[in-house]
Amino acid sequence: MISPTEEFLSPRLKAVHDMAMSGSAPVYRLIDVGSDHGHLSLYSLINDGIKEAVLTDIHEAPAKRSEQTLRMYGFADKTKVYCTDGLDGVELKDGDVVVMAGLGGNNMIDILTRVVQRENVDLLKTVTWVLQPQKSSDRLRAFLFETGFSIVDENASEDRGLYYLIIKAVYTGVPSKYTLAQKYYGPVILRRIEAEEPVVLSYKERLDRRFEMSSRGEPEVKQMLEEISDGKN
Numbered sequence: 001m002i003s004p005t006e007e008f009l010s011p012r013l014k015a016v017h018d019m020a021m022s023g024s025a026p027v028y029r030l031i032d033v034g035s036d037h038g039h040l041s042l043y044s045l046i047n048d049g050i051k052e053a054v055l056t057d058i059h060e061a062p063a064k065r066s067e068q069t070l071r072m073y074g075f076a077d078k079t080k081v082y083c084t085d086g087l088d089g090v091e092l093k094d095g096d097v098v099v100m101a102g103l104g105g106n107n108m109i110d111i112l113t114r115v116v117q118r119e120n121v122d123l124l125k126t127v128t129w130v131l132q133p134q135k136s137s138d139r140l141r142a143f144l145f146e147t148g149f150s151i152v153d154e155n156a157s158e159d160r161g162l163y164y165l166i167i168k169a170v171y172t173g174v175p176s177k178y179t180l181a182q183k184y185y186g187p188v189i190l191r192r193i194e195a196e197e198p199v200v201l202s203y204k205e206r207l208d209r210r211f212e213m214s215s216r217g218e219p220e221v222k223q224m225l226e227e228i229s230d231g232k233n
Contacts (some may be wrong), residue, residue, distance in 0.1 A: 013159035031098040038066030086111030105136030124171040131167045148173040152187035156203035163203040180224035
């Protein structure tokens with residue numbers, strides 16, 4: 001049996017796990033999209049009492065690796081592993097928590113678009129989405145706002161000198177307006193910055209430098225920085 005220590009998961013994945021398991025309702029089924037080695041699902045099965053884990057990976061080798069790992073630790077009867085693109089062929093259930101960690105934001109948009117097109121709205125409203133995009137977080141946020149998702153939480157995680165964004169969202173079916181600061185920094189990240197949370201402040205410093213550089217060639221980023229300077233968050 002694996003010791004329930006943070007060392008089993010990287011700081012990035014531990015932060016993803018913590019956000020996935022946060023909330024008042026217990027998590028019965030976890031879906032890990034792009035599961036790679038399967039450690040997130042295995043950790044949750046051992047430490048959080050989830051009843052079932054579904055793992056997907058677009059590549060056959062990682063899917064088999066996840067399947068072997070979960071079988072080795074005695075969880076074959078509580079897990080399903082699919083070699084598929086995103087959630088293709090996976091039936092969502094009421095109350096699912098879906099994790100997408102380590103994928104690009106554009107890839108997440110493609111997966112979520114297909115899900116919204118095919119699933120019943122009432123079912124979608126019961127599913128929680130925990131997203132850790134490697135890039136294009138601004139495009140992902142814009143998609144969430146415009147497609148009817150509500151961002152209920154965000155945080156940053158530091159892992160070996162790199163900073164990672166984690167977003168928690170639910171589907172409402174009602175598109176919402178947003179400011180450029182909310183698109184690029186994030187509505188909850190902005191609140192955490194105001195609260196002067198140390199990790200988020202360090203993450204903000206990285207974003208500030210990135211946006212300062214990109215503003216020279218991206219008019220929208222330049223406009224966003226000007227609006228923040230004018231107090232329009």
